[in-house]
Amino acid sequence: MDIVFDPVTIVEVGPRDGLQNEPKTIKLDEKVRLINLLSTSGLKQIEVGSFVNPKMVPQMADSGLVFSKITRRPGISYSALVPNLNGYEQAKKCSPDAIAIFCSASESFSKANLNASIDESFMRISQFISLAKKDDILVRGYVSCVTDCPFEGPVPASNVAKVVAKLREFNCYEISLGDTLGKGSPGAVDKMIDNVLNEVSVEVLAGHFHDTSGLALENIQVSLERGIRVFDTAVGGLGGCPFAPGAPGNVATELVLKYVQGKGFKTGVNMEIIMQAAKLARDMRHV
Numbered sequence: 001m002d003i004v005f006d007p008v009t010i011v012e013v014g015p016r017d018g019l020q021n022e023p024k025t026i027k028l029d030e031k032v033r034l035i036n037l038l039s040t041s042g043l044k045q046i047e048v049g050s051f052v053n054p055k056m057v058p059q060m061a062d063s064g065l066v067f068s069k070i071t072r073r074p075g076i077s078y079s080a081l082v083p084n085l086n087g088y089e090q091a092k093k094c095s096p097d098a099i100a101i102f103c104s105a106s107e108s109f110s111k112a113n114l115n116a117s118i119d120e121s122f123m124r125i126s127q128f129i130s131l132a133k134k135d136d137i138l139v140r141g142y143v144s145c146v147t148d149c150p151f152e153g154p155v156p157a158s159n160v161a162k163v164v165a166k167l168r169e170f171n172c173y174e175i176s177l178g179d180t181l182g183k184g185s186p187g188a189v190d191k192m193i194d195n196v197l198n199e200v201s202v203e204v205l206a207g208h209f210h211d212t213s214g215l216a217l218e219n220i221q222v223s224l225e226r227g228i229r230v231f232d233t234a235v236g237g238l239g240g241c242p243f244a245p246g247a248p249g250n251v252a253t254e255l256v257l258k259y260v261q262g263k264g265f266k267t268g269v270n271m272e273i274i275m276q277a278a279k280l281a282r283d284m285r286h287v
Ligand code: HMG
Pocket: 017, 020, 050, 051, 052, 053, 054, 056, 057, 081, 083, 084, 085, 086, 087, 088, 102, 113, 114, 115, 116, 142, 143, 144, 145, 178, 179, 180, 208, 240, 241, 242, 243
């Protein structure tokens, strides 16, 4: 008898995390074309853009327009990254299916990314989290720097667990563990997940691996062994955080699909369409 594994869910973050760091301004139509193509691939969650200070992340300044122009397919959750009440109010006008809130497990990265301490970032989130509930908008959470910080080096796993517990208090349906720098070793990732599991059950966790050291697939393997079944990826392996020096692309969707499908996990995602989308995403970057 064949062993049947639980399915793996891929959360496509390419249109946001993949594109946010691109120096060349990518045209609105190209972003819309990419998301519309991704929407035909079987993906069930797509992060469309972010509502952050456009002086800090100019590439995401047109996220409202992107939302208004994409063709939204039933059964797909289209989400937006939101840092504060201002961002929530902008996002709400686009009727996202979900918003993603984001915090850091390291103080220095929190300051660089959000101009706030970790506690201040929680305060900001508490200003709009009840509105999301009232407005029936689901909330996903990110923790950045779950193993390493670009400014502080290794991050204690217990710090990550504390932030995860707080995101759970904020009613996040899913909490994505971000190896922002892509420096986490499989051992460090395993230890971090072990600590986090003291606070939440594995069903609410997702892995978000950038691929600096080429260790993302090994870290996904460790996460799979721990029971995590949701991974954030970006078509074409685009991406990086503008406020994490040295942060490279997210692990590529096509790479993760091949890897998990090869291990026998179903994803419901069509590889051919993802390959087309990866080409489209890579071509968009050329000046
Ligand atoms: P601040 O400077 O403390 O905010 O920034 P402020 O309230 O003092 O406002 C400063 C200016 O920003 C004002 O404009 C506000 O109107 C404007 P000005 O008067 O200078 O013209 N502003 C906004 N504009 C648009 N949308 C908003 C907004 N809020 C204020 N929502 C703030 C605080 C959070 C806004 C800023 O630090 C920021 O935008 N940070 C976001 C940075 C970011 O997007 N980083 C990348 C995404 S996170 C990531 O990639 C990691 C992740 O992938 C996981 C992982 O890999 O680890 C998620």
